[in-house]
Amino acid sequence: MSGQHNQLKPTSARPIRTPAELVETGLLTAEDLASSIDAVAERYAIGISPAIAALIDRNDPKDPIARQFVPDAAELNVAPEEREDPIGDLAHSPVEGIVHRYPDRVLLKAVHVCPVYCRFCFRREMVGPQGLGTLSPEAMDEAFAYIANHPEIWEVILTGGEPLMLSPRRLAEIMQRLHAIDHVKIVRFHTRVPVVEPERINEALITAMKASGKTAYIALHANHPRELAPSAREACARLVDSGIVMISQSVLLKGVNDDPDTLAALMRAFVETRVKPYYL
Numbered sequence: 239m240s241g242q243h244n245q246l247k248p249t250s251a252r253p254i255r256t257p258a259e260l261v262e263t264g265l266l267t268a269e270d271l272a273s274s275i276d277a278v279a280e281r282y283a284i285g286i287s288p289a290i291a292a293l294i295d296r297n298d299p300k301d302p303i304a305r306q307f308v309p310d311a312a313e314l315n316v317a318p319e320e321r322e323d324p325i326g327d328l329a330h331s332p333v334e335g336i337v338h339r340y341p342d343r344v345l346l347k348a349v350h351v352c353p354v355y356c357r358f359c360f361r362r363e364m365v366g367p368q369g370l371g372t373l374s375p376e377a378m379d380e381a382f383a384y385i386a387n388h389p390e391i392w393e394v395i396l397t398g399g400e401p402l403m404l405s406p407r408r409l410a411e412i413m414q415r416l417h418a419i420d421h422v423k424i425v426r427f428h429t430r431v432p433v434v435e436p437e438r439i440n441e442a443l444i445t446a447m448k449a450s451g452k453t454a455y456i457a458l459h460a461n462h463p464r465e466l467a468p469s470a471r472e473a474c475a476r477l478v479d480s481g482i483v484m485i486s487q488s489v490l491l492k493g494v495n496d497d498p499d500t501l502a503a504l505m506r507a508f509v510e511t512r513v514k515p516y517y518l
């Protein structure tokens with residue numbers, strides 16, 4: 239992160255979405271604004287939820303939570319070898335919203351908004367208010383027809399964007415459609431919501447997540463042990479107590495978790511939260 243964040247400011251009760259709000263909440267300085275942050279904001283979405291804003295130590299210019307979410311002018315440096323679709327989703331997308339890379343599982347990308355926007359996201363060209371949006375009803379029909387017509391699909395992984403940004407009603411509709419497809423046995427949600435917006439994990443959302451009747455897994459994305467704050471742990475407890483299995487997913491990030499002590503603390507925080515360490 240550029241600039242100094244050493245002025246303690248009150249934590250925002252609303253999500254932070256603009257460069258001006260980053261300055262108002264003490265996460266960037268006016269000098270940072272002058273250094274191309276507006277240009278970064280034009281290209282890539284900004285989003286810092288109140289729960290995440292509260293975790294950032296404004297006295298630490300290298301704060302590992304800030305590094306993940308506060309935009310930096312360096313984001314505009316794009317190397318010639320970088321691609322807009324670095325993991326090659328498009329090459330494996332037979333119909334809109336589906337990525338079928340391995341025979342027995344598909345990604346279902348129903349929505350492309352998130353409660354936070356991670357600066358390192360490998361789908362950053364697709365997510366955000368100017369991203370791919372939500373699948374239309376017609377596209378959703380085609381995606382479900384594809385899953386139904388491929389009996390080798392054993393697992394459906396809801397990702398995005400952030401699948402738990404869907405309302406309980408819309409999520410339940412998707413789950414009920416999966417319920418009707420016998421060969422799908424596992425439903426997995428890739429999400430950051432229990433950490434970044436823990437209050438969203440309520441009874442209605444959990445009921446919707448379980449409406450497929452399939453075995454449900456959550457792969458929880460968190461990268462630093464401080465993200466497993468008390469409210470996040472309580473949200474995970476509500477999910478695990480409901481019978482959903484939780485596993486972890488973390489991204490190895492320079493200046494965030496690229497040392498053994500931080501990674502060990504992160505894995506222990508997952509285990510303490512009943513989240514089984516799964517992949518890094």
Ligand code: SF4
Nearest residue numbers: 352355356359399430
């Ligand atoms: S929450 Fe996930 S999809 Fe959204 S910006 Fe972060 S890494 Fe990307």
